[in-house]
Amino acid sequence: MEVKIAHLYPSLMNIYADRGNIITLSQRCSWRGIGVRVDDFGPGETPDWQAYDFFYLGGGQDREQLLVARDLAAKGAGLIEAVLGGAALLSICGGYQLLGEYYRTAAGDTMEGVGLFKAHTVAGSRRCIGNVVIESRLGGSKLKLAGFENHSGKTYLEAGQEPLGRVVSGYGNNAEDGTEGIIYRGAIGTYMHGPLLPKNPGLTDFLLRVALSRRHGEISLAALDDSLEDAARAVAVKAAR
Ligand code: GLN
Numbered sequence: 001m002e003v004k005i006a007h008l009y010p011s012l013m014n015i016y017a018d019r020g021n022i023i024t025l026s027q028r029c030s031w032r033g034i035g036v037r038v039d040d041f042g043p044g045e046t047p048d049w050q051a052y053d054f055f056y057l058g059g060g061q062d063r064e065q066l067l068v069a070r071d072l073a074a075k076g077a078g079l080i081e082a083v084l085g086g087a088a089l090l091s092i093c094g095g096y097q098l099l100g101e102y103y104r105t106a107a108g109d110t111m112e113g114v115g116l117f118k119a120h121t122v123a124g125s126r127r128c129i130g131n132v133v134i135e136s137r138l139g140g141s142k143l144k145l146a147g148f149e150n151h152s153g154k155t156y157l158e159a160g161q162e163p164l165g166r167v168v169s170g171y172g173n174n175a176e177d178g179t180e181g182i183i184y185r186g187a188i189g190t191y192m193h194g195p196l197l198p199k200n201p202g203l204t205d206f207l208l209r210v211a212l213s214r215r216h217g218e219i220s221l222a223a224l225d226d227s228l229e230d231a232a233r234a235v236a237v238k239a240a241r
Contacts (some may be wrong), residue, residue: 005026006054008056011042013060013065016150022056028204034208034212055082055089059093073112093191097121102121103120104123117157122153124174128170129150132148136165136166144237147194148192164182208221
């Protein structure tokens with residue numbers, strides 16, 4: 001069994017050690033004897049959308065987002081088809097914004113998004129910075145997730161869209177409505193950097209299950225000893241209070 005991960009724009013969209021999320025995905029697979037292949041795709045390079053089980057798009061500032069936006073918009077249809085076909089996807093902050101309908105920056109630029117997520121983002125007048133804790137119902141169970149956010153963009157979900165969770169502490173999507181992130185099928189968008197996955201194994205395993213089930217049907221993952229990860233999350237939760 002192997003998970004095939006496509007890492008989109010790794011050199012442009014990689015702040016707050018987003019790469020740590022890829023390392024965590026790979027490590028939790030290898031602890032379970034599951035193979036992993038990670039391929040990087042930059043501007044002008046298009047993955048074979050059906051060949052990958054997992055797509056990753058990290059965070060980036062407005063400057064990098066501008067460089068990526070047009071290239072990514074041209075790839076939108078393939079990416080959406082892959083998600084509709086059962087692929088998992090994780091997008092963080094600037095990457096999350098670019099997968100919505102559009103992002104309007106403080107400088108007045110409007111970046112067209114991919115439209116995978118029924119949401120749009122507009123720059124706010126203050127930055128939302130700090131530790132963030134949310135309560136999620138991912139996969140049907142209650143899960144506390146912790147991360148670090150730093151964004152001026154305020155994201156608004158369209159009616160009926162499911163947030164990744166409700167903010168316990170921090171700002172979340174827009175500092176107004178108590179939502180954080182979005183989940184659509186196996187695709188997640190979130191403002192939580194961190195890196196996020198090392199201290200949120202429940203989220204990591206949710207994404208791995210989605211990715212693996214694309215080719216292998218319903219999968220139950222072997223339990224791992226998460227005591228270190230849980231301790232790291234507890235520290236982050238405490239810091240957010
Ligand atoms: N440029 C975006 C914002 O500030 C995203 C920043 C990020 O990815 N940290 O809203």
